[in-house]
Amino acid sequence: xxxxxxxxxxxxxxxxxxxxxxxxxxxxxxxxxxxxxxxxxxxxxxxxxxxxxxxxxxxxxxxxxxxxxxxxxxxxxxxxxxxxxxxxxxxxxxxxxxxxxxxxxxxxxxxxxxxxxxxxxxxxxxxxxxxxxxxxxxxxxxxxxxxxxxxxxxxxxxxxxxxxxxxxxxxxxxxxxxxxxxxxxxxxxxxxxxxxxxxxxxxxxxxxxxxxxxxxxxxxxxxxxxxxxxxxxxxxxxxxxxxxxxxxxxxxxxxxxxxxxxxxxxxxxxxxxxxxxxxxxxxxxxxxxxxxxxxxxxxxxxxxx
Amino acid sequence: xxxxxxxxxxxxxxxxxxxxxxxxxxxxxxxxxxxxxxxxxxxxxxxxxxxxxxxxxxxxxxxxxxxxxxxxxxxxxxxxxxxxxxxxxxxxxxxxxxxxxxxxxxxxxxxxxxxxxxxxxxxxxxxxxxxxxxxxxxxxxxxxxxxxxxxxxxxxxxxxxxxxxxxxxxxxxxxxxxxxxxxxxxxxxxxxxxxxxxxxxxxxxxxxxxxxxxxxxxxxxxxxxxxxxxxxxxxxxxxxxxxxxxxxxxxxxxxxxxxxxxxxxxxxxxxxxxxxxxxxxx
Numbered sequence: 001x002x003x004x005x006x007x008x009x010x011x012x013x014x015x016x017x018x019x020x021x022x023x024x025x026x027x028x029x030x031x032x033x034x035x036x037x038x039x040x041x042x043x044x045x046x047x048x049x050x051x052x053x054x055x056x057x058x059x060x061x062x063x064x065x066x067x068x069x070x071x072x073x074x075x076x077x078x079x080x081x082x083x084x085x086x087x088x089x090x091x092x093x094x095x096x097x098x099x100x101x102x103x104x105x106x107x108x109x110x111x112x113x114x115x116x117x118x119x120x121x122x123x124x125x126x127x128x129x130x131x132x133x134x135x136x137x138x139x140x141x142x143x144x145x146x147x148x149x150x151x152x153x154x155x156x157x158x159x160x161x162x163x164x165x166x167x168x169x170x171x172x173x174x175x176x177x178x179x180x181x182x183x184x185x186x187x188x189x190x191x192x193x194x195x196x197x198x199x200x201x202x203x204x205x206x207x208x209x210x211x212x213x214x215x216x217x218x219x220x221x222x223x224x225x226x227x228x229x230x231x232x233x234x235x236x237x238x239x240x241x242x243x244x245x246x247x248x249x250x251x252x253x254x255x256x257x258x259x260x261x262x263x264x265x266x267x268x269x270x271x272x273x274x275x276x277x278x279x280x281x282x283x284x285x286x287x288x289x290x291x292x293x294x295x296x297x298x299x300x301x302x303x304x305x
Numbered sequence: 306x307x308x309x310x311x312x313x314x315x316x317x318x319x320x321x322x323x324x325x326x327x328x329x330x331x332x333x334x335x336x337x338x339x340x341x342x343x344x345x346x347x348x349x350x351x352x353x354x355x356x357x358x359x360x361x362x363x364x365x366x367x368x369x370x371x372x373x374x375x376x377x378x379x380x381x382x383x384x385x386x387x388x389x390x391x392x393x394x395x396x397x398x399x400x401x402x403x404x405x406x407x408x409x410x411x412x413x414x415x416x417x418x419x420x421x422x423x424x425x426x427x428x429x430x431x432x433x434x435x436x437x438x439x440x441x442x443x444x445x446x447x448x449x450x451x452x453x454x455x456x457x458x459x460x461x462x463x464x465x466x467x468x469x470x471x472x473x474x475x476x477x478x479x480x481x482x483x484x485x486x487x488x489x490x491x492x493x494x495x496x497x498x499x500x501x502x503x504x505x506x507x508x509x510x511x512x513x514x515x516x517x518x519x520x521x522x523x524x525x526x527x528x529x530x531x532x533x534x535x536x537x538x539x540x541x542x543x544x545x546x547x548x549x550x551x552x553x554x555x556x557x558x559x560x561x562x563x564x565x566x567x568x569x570x571x572x573x574x575x576x577x578x579x580x581x582x583x584x585x586x587x
Contacts, residue, residue, distance in 0.1 A: 012415075017413050020410050213396055216394045216396060217407070217411070219354065219356065219383065219388065219390070219394065220383065220407060220408045220411065220455070221379075221380040221381075221383035221384045221408055221411055221412070221459075222380065222411045223377070223380045223411070224376075226411055
């Protein structure tokens with residue numbers, strides 16, 4: 001019983017202490033609002049850029065995976081090739097174990113697809129019959145790297161007249177994505193460094209302004225952490241506020257641009273799921289807390305010896 | 306209670322603030338610390354709250370050798386010792402009640418208990434009606450009382466007061482002294498640094514006289530002769546300086562008269578020359 005009540009008391013004391021520290025931190029923010037705004041603005045910029053690059057990287061990854069999941073190679077058969085011949089080739093390709101899906105498209109099915117695509121243009125439909133469209137085999141692989149070897153098998157087959165696969169699109173897209181990732185990483189790194197420096201300077205200025213008060217508090221029996229914690233909380237506050245508003249602005253931009261992006265890509269890249277968006281917010285808040293703690297700790301070490 | 310064992314304090318500049326001090330102050334004692342400016346009174350008090358470490362020697366308070374006290378124990382030490390600073394060190398952006406509440410907040414005391422304690426202590430020092438005022442709204446004596454209240458808020462075993470009557474008129478000084486005596490009567494050891502002869506001589510308490518960092522006298526019954534205190538010395542110095550200045554001024558006035566005569570001669574000569582020139586022109 002005694003131990004329980006002691007534990008309860010300790011918990012209450014801790015809570016009270018946290019409240020006092022939080023109030024002091026809030027007072028620091030309120031009493032120098034322009035410094036607080038400067039810190040928050042730089043953090044908003046950082047997290048805005050982080051959010052935008054995350055959207056771009058996420059979007060491009062979805063574009064790549066979309067292309068990767070599509071039938072990559074289409075092999076068009078010669079005129080005289082029958083369904084049975086095509087089946088032999090399909091089995092040969094499937095035997096490699098690299099195939100996610102393979103589908104034989106007959107002349108009639110090809111005509112149907114053609115008619116679907118050009119249903120609004122009767123002139124194009126008028127002269128086309130199933131005879132002039134070749135039958136084809138559409139093959140997709142698990143890994144994009146396997147496409148080259150599969151297309152080689154298809155090309156060498158005596159039944160096949162022509163093969164097509166959008167490897168160039170994927171490889172150039174992959175190159176772009178990796179370049180965007182690198183630029184993003186550098187930009188985010190620089191902005192994060194800026195944020196840390198600015199927060200260190202601002203919290204440092206506040207510590208210097210309160211030097212006399214801190215001296216008095218120390219003489220009045222304040223522990224070092226009683227003095228340090230409000231500044232740490234202040235850094236965390238700047239971080240969380242910056243991360244939240246940076247995310248809000250970036251998400252706003254994304255939602256605003258969604259109609260345009262949808263028609264631009266023509267593939268289901270957008271909308272990004274709310275789960276992903278809130279997951280991003282959570283991750284950014286975590287990063288913001290780490291940034292805030294790191295910066296204020298640097299300031300405290302530098303200015304509060 | 307308090308024991309100084311061969312304590313020496315030298316500053317980085319080479320100045321010796323205290324030199325080989327050995328003394329003991331018992332529990333419940335009322336001690337005056339006197340000496341001229343720079344005698345080492347403030348250093349003596351700052352050493353007691355571990356605001357600085359001695360260069361040499363040991364300082365023992367109760368069971369603690371505070372020179373060997375780890376840094377994380379310093380707040381505990383400072384809760385045992387109340388200090389009334391010479392410049393008061395009240396936070397100007399907080400009310401008197403908030404100033405006094407501050408040490409209690411630091412110790413995680415429950416808010417209601419802390420408020421109650423603050424009102425008790427403000428009643429004790431007689432400024433409860435000023436609880437919600439800011440330091441700028443109070444007179445010197447009231448501020449001094451507020452500083453004393455803050456020093457007493459933990460109910461310390463020792464109270465250090467650095468020149469608590471320094472800037473006060475005689476009546477207020479006596480009121481403050483009366484308050485300190487009442488605190489002493491409750492068993493608190495009081496160490497008061499002062500310049501005020503009148504107070505020292507009328508109270509007849511133990512008086513430690515410091516001069517250039519050394520204990521010159523340790524009178525168990527005070528009765529400080531005027532010549533021993535720093536104030537008197539500084540008064541003498543001031544008087545001497547004033548008389549020197551006066552004599553310089555009078556010398557100047559003596560030497561001024563021939564100069565004045567010289568200038569009047571020059572002026573009269575010029576006037577004569579001008580009148581001669583006028584006559585020639587005519």
